[in-house]
Amino acid sequence: MNLGDFKMKKSIIVIILVSILLNLLPVKAYADGGPEISSEAAILMNMNTGDILYQKNADEKLSPASTTKILTAMIVIEKCKLDDVVTVGKIPLYEDGSNIALNVGEKLTVKDLLYAMMLESANDAASALAEHISGSKENFSKLMNEKAKSLGCKASNFVNPNGLYDDNHYTTASDLAIITKKAMENEVFRKIVSTVTYEIPPTNKQPKPRKLYNRNKLLSYPGYKYDGITGVKNGYTExxxxxxxxxxxxxxxxxxxxxxxxxxSSVYKDSKALLDYGFNNFQCEKVLSMDTAICNLNVGNINIPIYPTKDFYITSSKNDKSVVYKKLVFEDDIKKINKDMNIGYVEITTKYGGKEIIPLTPQKEYSSVLYTLKYMGHSTYKKVLSPAVKALIIIAVSFLVLAITLLILSYYKKCRKRKQA
Structure with a gap:
């Protein structure tokens, strides 16, 4: 699209583009019917967009059990290096539930403890990591609540890093999906939760290696394995x-x-039903790409490609046609265009009211001379490049070439006369 010549004033320039796209689904809306879920609460999210495809009691406060460790792992990965060494304190010895029998004074890397926590659901590993970072589980819980709040969680409270039951330890299916979406953006986290087996080498307190197995049956268990599974975490308390x-x-x-x-009997059945419902009824479409220009700005007869600063996806239903509106807005006071500057933004609005604002950038720098001419006024720029001026330049150059030619010929004639003399 060529926006032609424009003036960058205080009042912004708005161009409305209407793109007809198939099957757009709004945030927090889902197709009629849906799967039958027997569990108390459930939610299905498109990881790319955050769109909610299905929900049941998604805002009910419930105990998350060991799925708590998703948040714990995310914080640990952010705060520590994988090869950092953790010295196990006394607290892990008294942990209930799943553990890998850590010993007081045992030294393990953060990486080994993360795998123990996420594969074997080791509560002692979770506590050792929390103590390593914050000095105590209580202090680490403060980090957990701060992180959850920063992500937009609205109904969660965490009092320990492992998910052992406590009346004051709770979250919602909606909040847990938000936490997981953020965690899955991290490559280290994704690798850990998709690992089926892992071995912790011998330590200063354990002469034999520890073999770990992922308890998420969807990854590898016969009869449970799910096509396309990539993680994340199971949990249980009475x-x-x-x-x-x-x-x-x-x-x-x-x-x-x-x-x-x-x-x-229903936790894996319900999970498969949710995932099947998502894959069978929806698809993910890329509306904007960082590598594809959304438009060209014509500045002084020079087309400048303008790009979105990130990829943008929508969730599409197979049974619904919808409209996406792209509104391009360009700001004023642009003196020079740099590759990383925000020259404006694109506002995407769906038929259902969903909205996203994405900055726009040229991705490269352009000559300052071009923009000096542009800001002198377009009429001046046109005058400089007018046909009359071009003709004068051509004539002047022609005369210059002719004069140089005549001088050269005159020089050769003089040289010949001197030789003849």
Whole structure:
């Protein structure tokens, strides 16, 4: 699209582009019907967009059990280096539930403890990591709540790093999906939660290696394995019942499912039903690409490609046609165009009211001379490059060439006369 010549005033320039796209789904809306879920709470999210494809009691406060460790792992990865050495204190010895039998004074890397926590759901590993970072589980819990709040979680409170039951330790399916979406953006986290087996080498307190197995049955267990599964974490306590956060990818579609307070026989069944529902009924489409110009600005007869600063996806339903509106807005007071500057933004609005604002950039620098001419006024610029001026320049150059030619010929004639003389 060529925007032609424009003036960058205080009043912004708005161009409305209407793109007809198939099957747009709004945020927090889902197709009629949906899967039958017996668990107390559930949610299905498009990981690329954050769109909610299905929800059941998604805002009910429930105990997350060991899915708590998703948040714990995210904080640990942000705060520590994988090869940092952790010296186990006394607290992990008294942890209930799953553990890898850590010893007081045992030295392990952060990496080994992360794998123990996320694969074997080791509560002692979670506590050792929390103590290493914050000095105590209580102080680490403050970090957890701060992080959850910063991500937009609205109904969560964490009092320990492992998910052992406590009346004051709770979250919602919606908040847990938000936490997981952020965690899955990290490559280290993704690698850990997709690992089936891992071995911790011998330590100063343990002469034999520890073999770890991922308890998320969707990854590898016969009869449970799910096509496209990429993680994440299961959990269980007697009071919390079963919980499972799962992620799966097929093509460009990346999903997160959350199941809370499920009976043992239904937690995997419900997770599969959610993921199947997502893959069978929806697809993910890229509306904007960082590598594709959204338009060209014509400044002084020079076309400048303008790009979005990030890729943008939408969730599409197979049974619905919708409209996406792209509104391009360009700011004033642009003296020079640099490759990283925000020259304006694109505002994407869906038929259902969803909205996203994405900055625009030229991705390269352009000559300052061009913009000096432009800001002298377009009429001046046109005058400089007018046909009459071009003709005068051509004539002047022609005369110059002719004069030089005549001088050269005159010089050769004089040289010949001297030789003849």
């Amino acid at each position: 009071k919390s019942k079963n919980s499972l956060v799962a992620s799966a990818s097929r093509g460009s579609m990346n999903l997160i499912s959350v199941i809370l307070k499920a009976e043992h």
